[in-house]
Amino acid sequence: MKGMDINMNEQGNSVKHKAMPRSEEELRQLQNRLSRITGQLNGIGRMLEENRYCGDVLMQVAAVEKALQALGYMILQSHMETCMVEEIEKGNTEVIDEVVGLIKNLK
Amino acid sequence: MKGMDINMNEQGNSVKHKAMPRSEEELRQLQNRLSRITGQLNGIGRMLEENRYCGDVLMQVAAVEKALQALGYMILQSHMETCMVEEIEKGNTEVIDEVVGLIKNLK
Amino acid sequence: MKGMDINMNEQGNSVKHKAMPRSEEELRQLQNRLSRITGQLNGIGRMLEENRYCGDVLMQVAAVEKALQALGYMILQSHMETCMVEEIEKGNTEVIDEVVGLIKNLK
Amino acid sequence: MKGMDINMNEQGNSVKHKAMPRSEEELRQLQNRLSRITGQLNGIGRMLEENRYCGDVLMQVAAVEKALQALGYMILQSHMETCMVEEIEKGNTEVIDEVVGLIKNLK
Numbered sequence: 001m002k003g004m005d006i007n008m009n010e011q012g013n014s015v016k017h018k019a020m021p022r023s024e025e026e027l028r029q030l031q032n033r034l035s036r037i038t039g040q041l042n043g044i045g046r047m048l049e050e051n052r053y054c055g056d057v058l059m060q061v062a063a064v065e066k067a068l069q070a071l072g073y074m075i076l077q078s079h080m081e082t083c084m085v086e087e088i089e090k091g092n093t094e095v096i097d098e099v100v101g102l103i104k105n106l107k
Numbered sequence: 108m109k110g111m112d113i114n115m116n117e118q119g120n121s122v123k124h125k126a127m128p129r130s131e132e133e134l135r136q137l138q139n140r141l142s143r144i145t146g147q148l149n150g151i152g153r154m155l156e157e158n159r160y161c162g163d164v165l166m167q168v169a170a171v172e173k174a175l176q177a178l179g180y181m182i183l184q185s186h187m188e189t190c191m192v193e194e195i196e197k198g199n200t201e202v203i204d205e206v207v208g209l210i211k212n213l214k
Numbered sequence: 215m216k217g218m219d220i221n222m223n224e225q226g227n228s229v230k231h232k233a234m235p236r237s238e239e240e241l242r243q244l245q246n247r248l249s250r251i252t253g254q255l256n257g258i259g260r261m262l263e264e265n266r267y268c269g270d271v272l273m274q275v276a277a278v279e280k281a282l283q284a285l286g287y288m289i290l291q292s293h294m295e296t297c298m299v300e301e302i303e304k305g306n307t308e309v310i311d312e313v314v315g316l317i318k319n320l321k
Numbered sequence: 322m323k324g325m326d327i328n329m330n331e332q333g334n335s336v337k338h339k340a341m342p343r344s345e346e347e348l349r350q351l352q353n354r355l356s357r358i359t360g361q362l363n364g365i366g367r368m369l370e371e372n373r374y375c376g377d378v379l380m381q382v383a384a385v386e387k388a389l390q391a392l393g394y395m396i397l398q399s400h401m402e403t404c405m406v407e408e409i410e411k412g413n414t415e416v417i418d419e420v421v422g423l424i425k426n427l428k
Binding site: 073076077080081084085088089093096097099100103104 | 394397398401402405406409410414417418420421424425
């Protein structure tokens, strides 16, 4: 696991502190997407205050759902390309159970 | 349509300005949900900066997706109980086409 | 409710036997869609027997999911245009709770 | 790729015939699930003929959607554990693009 720290706890057992260092570029892209989604949410807040028609508000909610789903798939793909590949290369194919579990949770 | 203003435009035709006045209570609830979702998104931003494990980030993305979906259903139900009911009572059942279109767009 | 029979049970209370008579045309369309979906499922069964590549099988599963979703929306729209409208016209807007519950269950 | 045959075509280029031999046990499980889903679809056909209430029909459609989704995830996991792992072990991480594409298509 990229960036996984193995520390010893008091009982001397190894403890995994899972971490995932991302490239500057990837981090910037993800933060940009998050900012845009936050901006869209603020827009929905303003539409509600202005008593805008529910149909228009719902169109915006659907747009944010799509943007969030795209963000989720982006992080998923990156997770699969880094952490998952490393685990598989170490022979730990159980990581696939975890990935499938994550996929089931995402929309 | 509740709160729909009928104005005359320059040609003297009526123009619909669709609007949807919401109760103070409903507006407060929706804004609270939006604030909470924005807070969750900020939390995801911090997780990314701290290089947190993608699996944990994806769990948070899935949680935000669920919260956003719940917000969408809340607005949908309110839309159906107000605007849609009024249109149906006026004999305008075509509003159902619009509502089904909105439903298909939501997750 | 279109086609709802009100009978008296042994205690003399009215019992609803909810039913929904569909037009010949609508019934034919729905049955055609069901047959096509069953055919697609049989196709998936054959692909599995022929040891076809999972990616191709999954594309077919996704296609059946879409066809089934379209069938669901068709029945939902019909439900809203008939049963729901009648209940609303009778002043029973609680039917909307039921419809929103059904929507949440559909994909 | 498990079971991929490399043949020579007339031009002497290699041609991939992607295939995926599944274990007897896995095949039996998948076919059982398919049969059950087909049975559920037939049940929906009967409900429509008997003019059953749309709400009940929609509950059944939602149940079939869930069963189909579960089948899709089962095939996906198997695909990841076999084909994907083999490609990754050969250094071909591009397979992840394909898998993410399949995931986006599934519900």
